[in-house]
Amino acid sequence: MDFSAQMNIQKELTCPLCLDLLTEPLSLNCGHSFCQACITANNKEPVFALGGEHQCPVCQSRYQPYNLRPNPQLANIVKKLREVNTSSHQWQGGNVCEHHGESRLIFCKEDGKAICKLCVLSLEHQGHQTFPIEEVVKECQEKLQETLKKLTDEEQEAEKLEANISEERATWKHRMHTERQKILKGFDEMRGALDREERKELQKLEEDEVNVLDNLAAAKDQVAQQRQYMSELISDLQHQIRESTLDTLQDVINVIRRSESWTWKKPKIVSTKLKSAFQAPDLSRILQEFKELTEVQSYWVDFMLNPVNALSGVVVSEDHRQVTAGNSFMFRNVYPCNFSAFDVLGCQNFSSGKYYWEVDVSRKTAWILGVYSDLNRSDLNRKRSSGFVFNPHVNYQTVYSRFRPDNGYWVVGLQNVSEYNAFEDSSTSDPKVLTLSMAVPPCRVGVFLDYEAGTVSFFNVTNHRSLIYKFSKCRFSQAAYPYFNPWNCPTPMTLCQPNS
Known part of the structure; x- marks a missing residue:
């Protein structure tokens, strides 16, 4: 039985x-x-109508007292209705309207409280929106569960975020130390001579x-406050x-x-990128070169x-990470015509940006x-011949002929x-071979590629x-590869x- 039908029946069974x-x-x-x-009490009031007639309090039609007849069928229906109301709302035990003594089974939205069925008919609640108390309680329970789940999930997310912030803070401290x-x-x-610049850089970092x-x-x-x-x-x-009742609704x-x-509200997390990497002051040629390498090392890939x-x-x-010439290609009275069988590329290629890497060439006599x-892919894509012809008078210019910028090297x-x-x-057809002066032979060589600037630089990390x-x-x-x-x-x- 829906609420409106129930209210109509109760109205019919209510004494006017x-x-x-x-x-x-x-x-x-x-x-x-x-x-x-x-x-009976109403009939005791003075009667002015002729013949001792009374008037119906509702429709004003006239009647004689003997016209009042018991209605056992109606009494039985009222009894059953009371039993239904009592059994269907046992959880409210003792929750009785203080004005009418009826169970408060209805919720008034405007007043935000539980009322009985007779309160609904009173002037105090006339025109108010009313709902069965069971529906309101059910809706409140659903909202409580939904809100609890939402906040529990957010609390877990806050815990994770707090842990991530702590971890990030430790990472930052480690980066600062490095x-x-x-x-x-x-x-x-x-x-x-660089003490003053040292203090300046340290102050900036600090x-x-x-x-x-x-x-x-x-x-x-x-995050802690929100938690x-x-x-x-x-x-x-x-x-x-756990403990809500109608009184605490x-x-x-x-x-x-x-x-x-x-x-x-999630806090704004600072960028994990340092605002500026350390750059040595430009005081002399050595300091300038030191500065250049320090800068490019920040692009280590x-x-x-x-x-x-x-x-x-x-x-x-x-x-x-390590490459060695194969035994079948070394010192067997054979000599490769262009050493292309020794070509090795980095697995990663670059089409923009800046990149740096270092190569250990310690104790090598050639590289x-x-x-x-x-x-054009023609040079490195075609299959190489595995046959080599020994020639003690080989023209080294010919051996190096492919190593030139026009060919992509x-x-x-x-x-x-x-x-x-x-x-x-x-x-x-041969490249221009420039002899480089080395005060100290490099054990480690740094290579820096600036794609947009169109530069490739080599550094003697040892010296x-x-x-x-x-x-x-x-x-x-096209894309550039480490060679x-x-x-x-x-x-x-x-x-x-990197950074070794």
Whole structure:
């Protein structure tokens, strides 16, 4: 039975005089019924109509007292209705309207409280929106559960975020420590003349550290405060779910409103990128070169090695960081015509941005390394011949003929133990071989590619990070690859771990 039908039946079974369910009902010929006590009391009032007639309190039709007749059928219906109301709302035990003594089974939305069926008919609640109490309680319980789940999920998310912030804070402190060590090492190499610049750089770093850590600490505090509020709200919700009654229904609604108005605000997390990497001051040529290498090392990229040819003359280590010339290609009275079987590229290619890597060439007597740009794929894609012809009078210019920018190579190399060369373009078919002077032979060579600027730079990391050579105005029409060639030297060349 829906609520409107129930209300209509109860209205029909309500005494028009006392507005309560009929007790010992008496009915008139006009069809209206009254409690026996109510209509009897009404009949004791002075009667001015002729013949001792009375008027029906509802329709004013005239009747004689003997016209009042008991209505047992109506009395039985009223009895059953009382039993239904009592059994269907046992959970309200003792929840009786203080005005009418009836169970409060209806909720008035405007007044925000439970009322009885007779209160609905009163002037106080006339025109108000009313709902069965069961529906309101069910709706409140559903909202409580929904809100509890939402806040519980947000609390878990807040816990994770708080842990991430703590971890991020530790990571920042570690990064700051690493950067500080780099700065201290650089200034130690430059001695006391750079003390003032050292203090300046450290102060800048410390300011960044304070700002970043303070921001992270503030973000953590903000999350903690919101967690505290959410915990209190969750506690209130759980309390209302366990112990809510009709008397505290308004409190339940208030908690729901607080929960619905609550918005979880995530703090703004600072960028994980340092505002500025350390740059050594520009005081002299050495300091300038030191500054350049320090800057480019911030673009250190990690990748693996990959032989170019199916018939490769190289052996690559399991970790793909070390390459060695194969035994079948070394010192057997054979000499490769162009050493293309030793070609090795980095697995990663670059079509924009800045990139840096370092190669360990310790104890090697020959090597070539740098950058290769895939101009037409014809050079590195065709299959290499595995046959070599020994020629003690081989023309080395011919051997190096492919190593030139016009062919997509920007490389430097070592030949014959101590000859360091850079290979530039020339007006002939052979490259222009430039002899490079090395005060200290490099054990480690740094390579820096600036794709947009069109430059490839080489640094002697062993000798105060001095500049070996720089290619300018490079035309990278395609993606650029790191290039390696161990040449005919049995000693391996190794791709260094970043920041090692």
